[in-house]
Amino acid sequence: MIGDILRDVALLHEVTVREIRGRRRLSKHVAARHAAIWILRQVDETLSEQEIAQLVGLRDHTSVIYALRKVDDIVASDAAYAEALREIIARHTGQGLPGQPQRLPGSPDRWAIANARAFGVPFVKSA
Numbered sequence: 087m088i089g090d091i092l093r094d095v096a097l098l099h100e101v102t103v104r105e106i107r108g109r110r111r112l113s114k115h116v117a118a119r120h121a122a123i124w125i126l127r128q129v130d131e132t133l134s135e136q137e138i139a140q141l142v143g144l145r146d147h148t149s150v151i152y153a154l155r156k157v158d159d160i161v162a163s164d165a166a167y168a169e170a171l172r173e174i175i176a177r178h179t180g181q182g183l184p185g186q187p188q189r190l191p192g193s194p195d196r197w198a199i200a201n202a203r204a205f206g207v208p209f210v211k212s213a
Contacts, residue, residue: 087178088141091129094174095122107143119143123150124157125171129178 092103099118106118119142126138135147144150161168 087129088126091125091174091178092122092142094177095125098170098174109143120153120157121171123153124161125174125178127154128175 089103092106095118096103096106099114099121101114101118105115106122108115122142123138126133126141133141135150138150139145139147157171161171
């Protein structure tokens, strides 16, 4: 399933799955990576930010948080792009796309908590 999502996003952005999972930061690779992150969150809400980061070749969950916010803004302003993402989500879930990514209220990211404890910094719950 995850490989299929990455393949569909790669086709949409005219890149390869290897480029999505790679370290290069060309704008077309980053845009595809961000779209893949956003779609993975829409399709499987149980994935933590750290798990999504590992699936797309990133090291840190904060990059996933940034990507989710950025794609939210793009989807709100670009109807054609939003529709393309909706089609990918619909193929993998059998349903349409809600307006915003679903966040579980009061459910902190367990990887963020573990990292905070490991580095001796307090975990601050986001609003």
